[in-house]
Amino acid sequence: MAQILIVDDDHQLRVSFERLLAAEGYDVRAASSGEAGIAAVREAMPDVVVMDVRMPGISGLEAYAAMREIEPRLPVIIMTAYGTTDIAIEATKMGAYDYILKPFDIPETLRLIDKAVAAARSMRARVAVGEEDAAATADAIIGKSPAMQELYKAIGRAAPTDATVLVRGESGTGKELVARAVYQHSNRAERPFLVINCVAIPETLLESELFGYEKGAFTGASGRKVGKIEQANHGTVFLDEIGDMPLPIQAKILRLLQEQNVERLGGRQVIPVDVRIIAATNRDLEEAVRRGQFREDLYYRLKVVSLSMPPLRERPGDIPLLVRYFLARFAREMGQVDPGVAPAALEFLTAQPWPGNVRELGNTVKKALIFNLGAPLGLDEVRKALGEPLRNEAGPDPEAAESLTRLIRRELGSGRESLFEDLMDRFGQQVIREALNATGGNRSQAARLLGLSRPTLLAKIEKYGLRIESRVRPADS
Secondary structure (H helix, E strand, C coil): EEEEEEEEEHHHHHHHHHHHHCCCCEEEEECCHHHHHHHHHHHHHCEEEEEECCCCCHHHHHHHHHHHHHCCCCEEEEEEEHHHHHHHHHHHHCCCEEEEEEECCCHHHHHHHHHHHHHHHHCCCCEEEECCCCCCCEEEEEEEEEEEEHHHHHHHHHHCCCCCCCEEECCCHHHHHHHHHHHHHHCCCCCCCCCEEECCCCHHHHHHHHHHEECCCCCCCCCCECCHHHHCCCEEEEEEEEHHCCCHHHHHHHHHHHHHEECCCCCCCCEECCEEEEEECCCCCHHHHHHCCCCCCHHHHHHHHHCCCCCHHHHHHHHHHHHHHHHHHHHHHHHCCCCCCCCCHHHHHCCCCCCHHHHHHHHHHHHHHCCCCCCCCCCCHHHHHCCCCCCCCCCCCCCHHHHHHHHHHHHHCCCCCCCCHHHHHHHHHHHHHHHHHCCCCCHHHCCCCCCHCHHHHHHHHHHHHHCCCCCCCCCHC
């Protein structure tokens, strides 16, 4: 359970935050001053700090500087009123994770805290490399195949340098784990590690997210914002799915690699930065260069060190190791005893093609484990988790498939501009309702079943206005 420290002299605000975040499944602590907040960080390191700027005694800026001395990787979100945003921006330049304006937009604040918790985990959670018996709570890169042995050696050689690293591999192979392993074994391991997904952020926002902007740079730019690259000064930036980065932004990344400086949107000041870039892609960059979709000069700048994650189908001998690792890890997370796996089930899993690679295998093991009753995972359980018919079952219901097809065809004729989003919401609502029904209203178990974080599931339940009657104890939901 992630721990959040709230630092604010306003008692009512602290109480409100405690209730709100506790309801989201966070462990919440509170401090009434900057001095008390520093002491709380020294006493027990939280995952994220949410701290006011103006407090009696030392300011939030001074408190942040002291916390940064204790733990440079600690994500700190600064709270500020509109009139004191310059102070919050200064804190962001110093490395604070972000800032939020009072009065708060609660959904946006929760999303920001969720992202900060994920960032904290990326920086601090150890990635075990080449340890098939890695601790169940640790992330690990698992495998003994020759290709994986070569990868481990390459990580060890590349990590201590400042060389740019390009991690290549299909979706689900574990490219971010490789990037984190390089970071954690580097000379910058005690500095920030920020992850930017070049696909998840809309093109119109990606440039400002990376480089920041000045007041008036575009419509809605009511103040200055510090970009993630500037914020990660002296640290590491991981650019995930860089193969999908728009060409104009590629040019700015090239300049960053060549000159080690950035300019905010709408600004003229050249800002020197010292960051290491690790990038990842599942695309064929050589083909993208030939098609003019990726800059050739940036391609050569990125592949100073190139690390490749082999797809799972090319290392089937590693699948039993991965299955046992996932069983131990997920059983511990769910408070269960590791049930083990039957030989027939393990043989079946090893023979699968796994187009989704390690991610798909992990999700399959988790789904099978959720409904396991303590016996070793059997063949029927893993077949069901993969969505395949059991040996004594018929195939998919053709009438249900035809009904769904008729519904989609009917809606396609409606002419609504938001048709795709409407249909996704409609199906998403039904999927979440069924997951909650299957787990007796247990939100945590439903989130695990769906592969969602608990805060994300709660946000979707609220969005869809679902009313679920829990059939478990309140503490379990």
